[in-house]
Amino acid sequence: MAAQCDSGIPNPRQRWWVIRGQIGRREYLVLALLGLLAPLAAWWGLAHSGWVDKVFMPAPEEVVTRIYGWFAEDDLLGDIWISVYRVTAGFAISAVLALPLALLIGTYRPLQALFEPLTDFIRYMPAVAFIPLVMLWVGIEESAKIAIIFIGTFFQMVLMMAEDIRRVPMAQIEAAQTMGATRGELTRLVILPSAKPALLDTLRVTMGWAWTYLVVAELVAANSGLGFAILKAQRFLQTDKIFAGILLIGLFGLLMDQSFRWLHRKRFPWLYFK
């Protein structure tokens, strides 16, 4: 205690392990980089140790070479483009349909009673198991993959968004009512703005699931895309390409996640002062 007062800045050992404590931006970046690079180094070490067969675990540089080769000769950009398109389309349709439904479920009890148990029920049906049905009903065109991503994300999204809407403090709503707000104004000027940060977070989380379902959809019913590339590589035992595909998907996920976080900080600055 006394030392803390004397030096002003306590030493890191004390400072880091404060429950819900703060660290500097520099420290954060260094640690985040360490967290990303350490597994990479371990991977590199393991691949070069000679303990594992190249077929099971290619070295990082081989994967990089493979990515380059994929880019130069095998239309990597095309695969990325089609995958990103499928994810974005399925995700966007989900979001556009989920929001109004969630707004209704989160606002009106009877609609909650009508829709929430049903949604919960469907949510637990594995989206993957719908693939045969989707192929039967929708065919094997682009729309089939988009439909699978939709099934995988929509029901979760509705429930999570409805919860976000319900979390809007009643006092915020009632204050507006006693200022004479109409229903439409309550929705537009209070409920939506109040829930927006939580809604954006829900989108960020469900975007991750959309990527998962993309791969599932492409593994089963596609002839292009990152997921399909992984499947094809497996047939030819191209472990380095499997690694490349997985890493690329991870990278895109990370990028999208970070964009959502950036947008969150940008759009909702008041949440970040303290």
Next chain:
Amino acid sequence: MTAKIEIRRANKLFDTGGRHIAALENVDLDIRANQFVTLVGASGCGKSTLLRSIGGLEDLSSGEIRVDGRPVSGPGAERAMVFQHYSLYPWLTVRENIRFCRSLKIKREEITSADVEIASGRTDALIGLMGLAPVENAYPNQLSGGMQQRVAIARALMNRPDILLMDEPFGALDAQTREVMHDLILHVFALERPTIVFVTHDVEEAIYLGDRVVLMAPRPGRIDSIYEVPLPPEREQDMKLSPEFTELKREILSRIRATSGMQTDRGMLDKLTATAQPGAAA
């Protein structure tokens, strides 16, 4: 002369899992225009329920509340409400929060440029009155609790409501901030003369602010007694030490104790002390 707010045989039952709780039972009360009425009573005696019913945020089970002779059937802009917590809009700045009611249609129907000028004049006046000028562009979560309540009050006043309903607005503030807020709200009251109904746990606050103190009793929620405050309309902090003040405070406190059904069990306390210090008993 009819009262500004007339409450007639108001009953409110809450259904909690099959059991009915009588939050209000046959409540009759008249509140005159431009009066400052404070509501006190033991926890759970229905103060908030009564206030919310006046505000139109709660429907009565039976009975009626009339404001200016018209039955209350829902919330309305002439009855502004100030809550204890979480009612400010965190995505709006202090100034935008105060001006919030200007974005509602009800205020835009026959809008003229003179109205706009008056409105922005009023925003400035309220910001000045509430001492919010230095923070008018800050967001609510950058402010202390006391400052946040100032914003909430300014926002409620923006509409020039006839009636201001306040549910423990200073309940979460420390004693010093609360004193400052008391004088502030009295100042506002003297300037604008709304009718104020103010719920509080704090008897001293109730007497210091109120023209009348209404004491409610629990199980079932009802009005127990009403006290006229024997103080001049211009209140000063020193009056809290006057014999009239302390006498009334004693009276109300003992009445609340008598109606609350909660008593300090002296015998039990003594037993606890005895077991905690075995040496002391010997």
